[in-house]
Each structure stands twice: as structure tokens, then as C-alpha cells.
Amino acid sequence: MAHRSSLTFVLGGARSGKSSHAERLIMEQPAPWRYIATAQAYDEEMHARIAAHAARRPAGWNTREAPLDVAGALAATPEGMPVLVDCLTLWLTNVMLSPDGPDVETASQGLAEALGRPRGPWVVVSNEVGLGIVPDNALARRFRDAAGRLNQMVAARADRVVFMVAGLAMQVK
Numbered sequence: 001m002a003h004r005s006s007l008t009f010v011l012g013g014a015r016s017g018k019s020s021h022a023e024r025l026i027m028e029q030p031a032p033w034r035y036i037a038t039a040q041a042y043d044e045e046m047h048a049r050i051a052a053h054a055a056r057r058p059a060g061w062n063t064r065e066a067p068l069d070v071a072g073a074l075a076a077t078p079e080g081m082p083v084l085v086d087c088l089t090l091w092l093t094n095v096m097l098s099p100d101g102p103d104v105e106t107a108s109q110g111l112a113e114a115l116g117r118p119r120g121p122w123v124v125v126s127n128e129v130g131l132g133i134v135p136d137n138a139l140a141r142r143f144r145d146a147a148g149r150l151n152q153m154v155a156a157r158a159d160r161v162v163f164m165v166a167g168l169a170m171q172v173k
């Protein structure tokens with residue numbers, strides 16, 4: 001990776017290895033590293049997943065949980081600090097399901113702009129969704145479309161884009 005201020009966008013399907021690839025990219029930089037987590041644990045399985053992630057991260061990471069205000073968490077990060085945001089699609093889910101949340105398009109635009117002004121080596125993870133059949137419920141279709149638009153906005157501003165396939169990284173930008 002290298003470069004002091006740059007945005008690397010890591011995309012992939014579920015269990016494609018994107019989180020660990022993104023962590024490796026950040027750990028090439030000197031610690032401390034900031035982890036901005038968007039996941040919220042609603043059930044036991046998610047609790048276990050999050051705990052496993054936290055246990056896998058070595059000392060040197062400090063975590064901020066930001067289910068909605070990722071832009072705020074980025075703004076609160078010191079200049080030059082390596083930052084990993086994992087992941088945009090869970091953030092989008094949180095925005096879409098939040099009763100008094102902001103309009104999805106406006107929020108996506110705002111976050112893409114914040115990510116487009118990196119103040120250090122920043123890496124952001126997102127899911128590539130929609131490669132399968134068209135979902136039969138309206139919310140899933142809205143989510144799929146919003147995720148595609150958000151991913152395009154972030155990729156346009158990223159210095160590098162990596163697509164993860166079966167644990168392998170393909171550099172697409």
C-alpha cells in the first residue's frame with residue numbers, strides 16, 4: 001500500500017476474505033491503527049462473530065463503533081492514522097433501518113465525500129451484492145440498488161480498488 005493519504009476500497013462477497021485482506025493492508029503501516037466498526041450485534045451469532053474479529057486483531061488496534069456516524073468517526077481520527085472502516089454495507093443497512101435516519105442517497109453521498117478526503121492511509125470494506133437473482137422483496141431490491149450506487153461513489157473516489165474472490169485479491173483500479 002504505502003502513501004500517506006490514500007483511500008483503498010476492498011470489495012467482495014460474503015466470506016471472500018475481504019476483512020482480513022483489509023486488516024493486512026493497514027498493518028503494513030506503523031501502529032496504532034483505528035478500526036471503525038459498523039456492525040451491531042442483534043443476536044448470539046453476531047456477538048460471536050464480532051468477538052472472533054476483535055480477538056483476531058492484535059494489540060495496536062483501537063476500535064470505535066459507529067453504526068451510523070462513520071463520517072463523524074473519520075473526522076475524529078487523528079491526521080495520518082491508518083484507518084479501517086468495516087463495512088459500508090452494514091452501515092447502509094443501519095441507515096435504511098433507522099426510523100429517523102437520514103435519506104439514504106444523501107447519507108451515501110456524504111459518506112462517499114468524507115472517504116474521498118483521506119487524512120492518512122484509509123481502507124474501506126464493502127460487500128459486492130446483487131450478483132444473484134433479483135430478490136423478491138422490495139426492501140432487498142432497494143438495498144441492492146443503494147449498495148451498488150454507494151460502492152460506485154466510493155470506488156470513483158478511491159485511489160485503489162481491490163475485488164476479493166475466494167480469498168484472492170484482484171486489483172481492479
Ligand SMILES: Nc1nc2c(ncn2[C@@H]2O[C@H](COP(=O)(O)OP(=O)(O)OP(=O)(O)O)[C@@H](O)[C@H]2O)c(=O)[nH]1
Nearest residue numbers: 014015016017018019037038039050053054086087
Ligand atoms: N461492533 C463491532 N463490530 C465488529 C468488530 N470487529 C469486527 N466487527 C464487524 O464484523 C464484520 C465483518 O465480519 P464477518 O461477517 O465475519 O466478515 P465477512 O465480511 O462476512 O467476511 P470476509 O469477506 O471474510 O471478511 C464487519 O462488518 C465489522 O463491522 C468490533 O470490534 N465491534
